[in-house]
Amino acid sequence: MTVQESGAEPRTAGMKDVAAAAGVSLGTVSNVLNRPDRVSPATRAKVEAAMAELRFVRNESARQLRAGRSRVLAYVMLDGSNPFFTDVAAGMEDAADAGDLSLFLCNSAHQPAREAAYLGRLEQQRVQGILITPVDPDAPLLGEIAHRGTPVVVVDRTPGGTSHCSVAVDDVYGGEIAVRHLVEQGHDRIAFIGNHTTVGQVRDRRLGALRALRAAGLGPDHLVDLTTTALTVADGRGAGERLAGLPASIRPTAAFCANDLVALGLLQTCANLRMNVPDDLAIVGYDDIEFAAAAAVPLTSVRQPRRRLGRTAAELLLAESEPGHEHRQVVFTPELVVRASTLH
Amino acid sequence: MTVQESGAEPRTAGMKDVAAAAGVSLGTVSNVLNRPDRVSPATRAKVEAAMAELRFVRNESARQLRAGRSRVLAYVMLDGSNPFFTDVAAGMEDAADAGDLSLFLCNSAHQPAREAAYLGRLEQQRVQGILITPVDPDAPLLGEIAHRGTPVVVVDRTPGGTSHCSVAVDDVYGGEIAVRHLVEQGHDRIAFIGNHTTVGQVRDRRLGALRALRAAGLGPDHLVDLTTTALTVADGRGAGERLAGLPASIRPTAAFCANDLVALGLLQTCANLRMNVPDDLAIVGYDDIEFAAAAAVPLTSVRQPRRRLGRTAAELLLAESEPGHEHRQVVFTPELVVRASTLH
DNA sequence: AAGGGGCATTGAAAGGTTTCACAAACCTGG
């Protein structure tokens, strides 16, 4: 209306165009955008009308270039198909919303190369901060990034060094309450199903299991290891078949699974083999994902405060920019949710 | 080594600093980065050494500002906690990797406001393109964005207009093969569980179900609607209880669920109520998520080519920039995966 | 030995925003 649209469509209108259309200076347009209170209602209206007219879209690259920092957080997650991580991400979104930031999700899918590629891209984008559940929490890359100035918070792993904050859950304690519960239910021969030789988390959970046995006066030989390669439903099924193949005299009467996916696989094998849960085999899972409560036999599981984990991680990240910041390692305490899979 | 690090740490080194350290011009540094073949090996080595020395990180904002476009795709998904969508995203990642692009995931969680916020942010970032499973495929916002120049591809919904490409699966056909299978198994009274009044997809699946009945000479009264508010496990449980409450004379002998989460919930209720699956109730789900095969009774389900859906969507998006581009609506054909939940 | 072609490198402009010191206009109270 103020400007004549003659012929070809302009690629995109910039603030300069808006300023011309509204008959004000460039600086005023910027003020309307960034400090609306510093501009009189009348001119503000004029400028806003021009912006609508021209379909102005702010160019975030230029804004960032000048302003130095972006309004974006990113979470590089280990496994996008595991509900645990998407729940953690939901918690981060809560915090990001509150701070008027956007959260971008990246899925490394356990691949170090992909993780590195994402980290590089994010660093180049000058994101405000990076949340990450790393393939390897002690990889030097993380420290380098933090050292170069992009805040990093490690989620659900505790890194050795302290070049950044971290948020995790006490896995030793989680393993302990799981097995203590089984012992209280009268079991004294318990299978541990997971890949404790590979993953730190799982090692800790197993440690907790041993501690609970010791507290009950039972030695480590009361824990029967069924080692898996990963923590998928298929791994659980496989372990179930191995378990069922053991002679009755030494077959455990209960199983503690390193996560719920494994527990669900185990449960499925039990159903196939007509083993009753919990009478023939009691099962405890880990994570308390939504599908745990929804299983054919609702699963007793160790609940991690997933959403809170994510929210806290994001909050820690935002706190990094404050003046006298000290890196903190937050550890949450898990809790046992008892359901039918362990109750006679 | 070439440069003396005196006193305070510089925020971040830019290409200018690298050029100075390497004793070459700015343009040469740019060439090393963007057209390495145009630079002699000797100087390239010098420059690369300087970059390593100074821990140079390319500033993506400035690059974009000048170059105009970014190397980022984004997928705005409807529900980050539904494995279906994370699998679709995995397919997109495959395509993005191939094109040396990064994929950022955003989760609208069914909230229009959040969706709009993400879209705004992405448009401002000038991402190369937006993939989206929208809350409302006919919202005008999508068309506006496409019209302003950011390519948009709609995933798993078919929008009314044709201002962009779309990729979907033939839901009518999916419903048809599901119910045809049930009819072939001898069922003639079938429950339909889902929210077909709200969601276009579900409406189509139900339409397919009716078509299969008609083909078998059965009228629409042979389909018993159990309407839910959403498509979660809890909705499935609730529907199961309603179903079990029906008098035996009119109770369906089979159920077709609008997705696998609902089917899993239904399955759980059956287990609780000691109803045998499939003898007392046959169940067909939809999506064939990983948990479907892993259920206590492995679930017959309609498989959507999730990963291919995602990959194709991303490819379509990349093709948008080609000269004589026409918007295409790709429709895939689902297939039935038969498992124990429908086989005597 | 002169001319010509290629190749490696350079220097300056451009891209859209934010920021900040400054100018102009407007009030307030004496």
Next chain:
DNA sequence: CCAGGTTTGTGAAACCTTTCAATGCCCCTT
């Protein structure tokens, strides 16, 4: 009616990269 303070608005610099025409330089050809 004026001094001093406040509110609005302005103009130019700065942010860091990419791009491209122009400049040297070296080697090959005749």
